[in-house]
Amino acid sequence: MIETFTALADPNRFRIVEYLLGGARSVGAIGEALNLNQPQVSKHLRVLKEARLVDVEARAQQRLYGLRPEPLRELNAWLERYRDIWDQRLEQLDSLIEELKTQDLEAAQRHARKKKG
């Protein structure tokens, strides 16, 4: 998971991943589309490959880089799980707060009656 985060942390690598959502592309095509030079693209692709975010395939005379969906799915699952946990916690907190508010109100009313009497 940390590998996925690290790999996507670099804005240019993130842009490459976004670009590759359109399908597998060559180093040249990626560089041209994102305005990066070839050594930069190769360097980023190496990191993305190590994080298993991209795969390379040979097609005709070209080497094409394409996305592997699994690490991105894992990352999304991680965030969604965190959302679920906090959503549930705070729903429970909300119920508790409603209960405390009622108690608070009753206590205030008792106090007011005592003052009057």
Add this chain to the structure above:
Amino acid sequence: MSLTSVELESDRTIVISRKFNAPARIVFDAWTRADLVKRWWAPKALGVTMASCEADVRVGGGYRYVLRNPDGGEVAFSGQYAEITPPSRLVYTQVFEPMADAGSVTITVTFDERDGKTHMVSRELYPSKEVREAVLASGMEHGLRETMEQLDALVSSPGLD
């Protein structure tokens, strides 16, 4: 629709927020008092229960929340209070004990009361360079969400396999 918002922010932070229909002093109490925390901190619908809950709510004091998972396993979260300003602000550290080596998260919670309602914002600042870098990528959360949607469309299209 969920009333809770969980967002990645542009440094090493995760931000959780929600509005409560109560004054800040009640929300602050529910957030800090151990006898109250144990009633909401375990996500019960996931089968998780609170095994124990202790909190010494003063600056330098510690807390320890222990969750019991459906399989019976227990995991503890613990930390220390760095700042306590009732009913508007709290700062404390948090260590997920099974991964204590990863370092501690610093959590800043603010309770902003307006017209009897309280907007709670909890900012979790993560220690590791990896996570910080990840979240530093501009528009990460937004970008990721869109990426996921596009990815879902892509992986369910017939061309991929």
